[in-house]
Amino acid sequence: GEDVEQSLFLSVREGDSSVINCTYTDSSSTYLYWYKQEPGAGLQLLTYIFSNMDMKQDQRLTVLLNKKDKHLSLRIADTQTGDSAIYFCAEILRNTDKLIFGTGTRLQVFP
Amino acid sequence: EPEVTQTPSHQVTQMGQEVILRCVPISNHLYFYWYRQILGQKVEFLVSFYNNEISEKSEIFDDQFSVERPDGSNFTLKIRSTKLEDSAMYFCASSEENRNYGYTFGSGTRLTVV
Numbered sequence: 195g196e197d198v199e200q201s202l203f204l205s206v207r208e209g210d211s212s213v214i215n216c217t218y219t220d221s222s223s224t225y226l227y228w229y230k231q232e233p234g235a236g237l238q239l240l241t242y243i244f245s246n247m248d249m250k251q252d253q254r255l256t257v258l259l260n261k262k263d264k265h266l267s268l269r270i271a272d273t274q275t276g277d278s279a280i281y282f283c284a285e286i287l288r289n290t291d292k293l294i295f296g297t298g299t300r301l302q303v304f305p
Numbered sequence: 306e307p308e309v310t311q312t313p314s315h316q317v318t319q320m321g322q323e324v325i326l327r328c329v330p331i332s333n334h335l336y337f338y339w340y341r342q343i344l345g346q347k348v349e350f351l352v353s354f355y356n357n358e359i360s361e362k363s364e365i366f367d368d369q370f371s372v373e374r375p376d377g378s379n380f381t382l383k384i385r386s387t388k389l390e391d392s393a394m395y396f397c398a399s400s401e402e403n404r405n406y407g408y409t410f411g412s413g414t415r416l417t418v419v
Contacts, residue, residue: 225405236309236396236412237348242405282348286404291336291353291361293398293408298347 198283198296205302212270214299216283221264223285228257228268231280231298240268240281270301278303307331311397311411318387318418326382326414328397337380338398338408339372341365348396354380387418 199217206212218226227242243250243257243266250257256269266283283296310329318324330337339351352362354372371383380399384391394415398408 225407227407229410237398237410239407239409242407244405291338291355291404292350292363293338293340294350295348 198285198294200281200283200296200299202297203300203302205304206273208273208275208303208305210273212268212273212277212301212303214268214270214281214283214301216266216268216296218264218266218283218285218296219294220285220287221261222288224288225286226257226259226266227284227293228255228266229282229284229295231282233279237282273301273303275303275305277301307409309397309399309409309411311395311414313414314412315415316417318416320389320418321386323383323385324387324416326384326395326397326416328380328382328411329378330380330397330399331409332378333401334399334409335402336360336400336404336408337372337374338400339382340396340398340410341393342396342413343390343393351382384416387416389418392416392418 224245228240229237230240241252254271258267280298280300282298312327337354342348350363352366353360373381394413396410396413398410400408
């Protein structure tokens with residue numbers, strides 16, 4: 195199937211870390227992505243990870259990949275109110291052009 | 306930073322009318338895509354376009370839909386005889402030859418069919 199699953203909501207206090215989880219479907223996906231969608235805006239590519247990596251760090255963002263369990267996570271350190279948005283994980287299925295998105299996790303940051 | 310531009314940002318149309326959604330992809334990108342997001346639902350793949358032809362399309366992309374690259378810069382999505390259920394946010398995206406580095410999306414066109 196093509197279902198990429200995420201929890202729907204996450205609420206964190208400003209300054210805390212946020213962890214957004216994703217379970218993807220295609221074990222042969224070579225790249226996995228995290229996109230951010232702010233209210234009324236488009237999809238902004240935040241980061242991606244190659245499947246032969248376990249972890250990738252990019253400033254406040256840390257991506258962890260467990261290929262055996264097909265589990266991807268995005269950790270945002272020192273979460274700010276500007277991080278409030280919907281976060282989508284995504285994968286490109288093998289031998290296709292299709293970028294398949296997860297259901298999206300709405301992150302709400304409160305002061 | 307280069308960006309994908311979509312126009313209009315919001316389109317209201319009557320059921321049964323035809324609409325054309327316009328996109329200007331990033332100039333050196335070779336792959337072009339349309340996605341849609343019905344309110345509160347997932348972002349869904351519609352079609353990919355490469356070398357002046359459709360390379361892949363989803364089940365959603367039936368005869369009601371068509372895409373075109375009429376000149377060297379624009380990429381359009383035409384929806385014939387719109388239905389109420391076509392109301393959604395439509396996103397255009399483009400990517401380099403190496404698609405592994407991700408797709409760049411436009412800010413979307415909100416289509417409302419009344």
